Amino acid sequence: MKDVQNFIDTRNINIKKVGVKTVSYPISLRDRSRVRQHTVATANMYANLQHNCKGTHMSRFVEVLNKYHGDFDTSRIPEILKAMKDRLGAEASHLDLTFPYFTTGVVSPCTEREKDYPQKKYYCTLHGSLEKDADVRLTVQVPISFTFGSEHAVSCRWGVADVAVAFRNFYWLEDIIALAEAGIDEASKAVQSSHEPKLTAELLCRAICSQLRPVRELRSYTVTVHNLSDACATFASARG
Amino acid sequence: MKDVQNFIDTRNINIKKVGVKTVSYPISLRDRSRVRQHTVATANMYANLQHNCKGTHMSRFVEVLNKYHGDFDTSRIPEILKAMKDRLGAEASHLDLTFPYFTTGVVSPCTEREKDYPQKKYYCTLHGSLEKDADVRLTVQVPISFTFGSEHAVSCRWGVADVAVAFRNFYWLEDIIALAEAGIDEASKAVQSSHEPKLTAELLCRAICSQLRPVRELRSYTVTVHNLSDACATFASARG
């Protein structure tokens, strides 16, 4: 019986965090053209527990999901976080939703040649947290590609920019993507006109930040640019 | 010329972090039986830059790697971090190494049936950081499986435990794995003997923590147990 005796001691260990991961289900989102877009999201939900918490009920995460499923809207994230925090008696609640977002409306010079493709896809993550106040952030992955040579003879993938923003006021996802793509164009032109010697992760990172800096709707942003063309994938990160 | 004029402004944006990712190369490690084990690691190296840093030299990461490659040893991680910090003139340097680790020596009751397999594989990550003092942590993923029925009629995968530790003194990776597997056995027995009603992520998490708690060589630990058997993958996390 030694094992079981032993085992009772483990109850002094406090679980700090519990949750459910990679629950996937269809969601719909309103896009800038006011059309409902249907996509599939992967959700992570978790809670920070109080010190004296004696037991958790994982099924309550599912109850909350079930309640909002089918009528999901990004504007309801604070309400979902509140329901999670209350239902679990938690100190803080968190929700991450990752989904591919499709757009046809954003055309930038560097991506013009893709205009015939059915749709452009961007991986997005919405991160919501609630301790005292709800905090919602958005991360979007913007591909970085270039076209070279006479009549665009060669088109290449350079890397990806991860653009994470916290909102002061509402701002369209499509506009964040457009700003990131404008920054990428600017960096590309600076190299083509020899104002910059080399296209680097640092140069692209600063160029994208300079586009986001004047936007009053954004409370803060973090831009990380990854060069995937290298065997050694370099990256650079800045905040504002 | 507007673009380029515009562009010059971006230089006021400070890059905070630069690095190289997913550089992979063969390393060798000493295992508990004193045999050199050959495996393949994926390295991430990055640095926090000083506020007034005017430019970074990504190639210096590669120089440092080249210098230590071929003669790598976990005990040299502080030395590599120091070289990175100095060479880049950085505030702090970081190195992550992820690799599969193979072992035949660890046999626990729950895994006994695997003894005929060529080797057991555990994914490990070494995380080193240097600001003032070097800090080295290790994370190991320990699979959680169970066997049921008369004569082990059914064997199933339940999930995985991520065990992260910070060292006070040297401690073998094999011993951390053995402790985690002992915790898994203990939780399993508590359910089989009906001392616990249900096998949950929380129960397994507490059982593994209770094994790590007495180990003086460990300064701290975080255990996160993931149940991968569910459509809704639950997890629980605790620290000590």
Add this chain to the structure above:
Amino acid sequence: MKDVQNFIDTRNINIKKVGVKTVSYPISLRDRSRVRQHTVATANMYANLQHNCKGTHMSRFVEVLNKYHGDFDTSRIPEILKAMKDRLGAEASHLDLTFPYFTTGVVSPCTEREKDYPQKKYYCTLHGSLEKDADVRLTVQVPISFTFGSEHAVSCRWGVADVAVAFRNFYWLEDIIALAEAGIDEASKAVQSSHEPKLTAELLCRAICSQLRPVRELRSYTVTVHNLSDACATFASARG
């Protein structure tokens, strides 16, 4: 100029197959309850070229996609294949569509405990080919899980069954899933009642095949059962 001279010789080499891969976009499908289900598919489209084909026009794949996008239905796959074959002047055309499919309607004893979850997800692939006649096949991945102990104390993931079928007549995806889950239950009961000594990939494979065999709507089927619980993942495959 040697390189370029050399290069001209390469034109004697005939390209046998061209296509586009991993184009992803939202599709909608009719499910058994007659509700339109919205999901995100990844498409591969390719064509076998005629021996004397002098050049291909990859953009024509995109034209075909654009034409059917927004009004996609599985019943239109032969029509899409015909459009691809004609537009590219090809010997044969192929289309693969992979997507997660969500269902609440299928409840089997082994999965009953998941009934509170928002939805069950199954990865499906539709494979269409057209040389002379159109041939449409469907593959669905059915997770294999088990629950053990008094009051379902432990639930575990055992593996996955890949069920591939060719249709003689229309048959609902939900019914194929239900048959596979009935086979899994049957194998499980045979082990629990000791009519079979051990739950193996072969046993599960035969049990699922025996469910599909009487279905006249299916022209043929291939079942491959993977045991993911092992360090050495075993599998068994049978056809009918």
Add this chain to the structure above:
Amino acid sequence: MKDVQNFIDTRNINIKKVGVKTVSYPISLRDRSRVRQHTVATANMYANLQHNCKGTHMSRFVEVLNKYHGDFDTSRIPEILKAMKDRLGAEASHLDLTFPYFTTGVVSPCTEREKDYPQKKYYCTLHGSLEKDADVRLTVQVPISFTFGSEHAVSCRWGVADVAVAFRNFYWLEDIIALAEAGIDEASKAVQSSHEPKLTAELLCRAICSQLRPVRELRSYTVTVHNLSDACATFASARG
């Protein structure tokens, strides 16, 4: 008891193929510079069973692995296949080994800038089959990258070439990589010198094939070139 009665019928269903998947372990290989290279391979082993086969013994795959593990050499693949076929009483046996291969010796103009990197990595797969005669094939993934602008201002990833070969006589892996990279250079130069209007998957595919065609040591080859720079990843395939 209906279920169990029912179940007995399933025994008429013949299992056609059994095996073990994703067994991973360290292997060592001799490279061109005669140095033993240590890497980690993932193995798939499977067998086609005879029609009247009454039961299989998956553990025999493991026995065979155990016997050759630690003393593995590519030249022993036919011997391993023979042992698998005999031990399982199978009609045919198959072995796939996938591993990253590291090289410093291959430098081509397009990759010259990577010479400072610790090592270049290529994913390789060895496929062995034995029905009457042993057949060994090798697939290697060769990255396709380009550098543009004055003083190599921009370097980009274009895609990847999958080069699969069957051997008539021994031929070094390093030499296959060198030929593929020579084909990539040639196609690049043809575009830069405007002898070809555009860099396409077809052009690169023909250029690589033209390099492999004269090699007498190769019995056959299949080259598939994937353009990963596009949202719509195009590919082209040819054989010789």
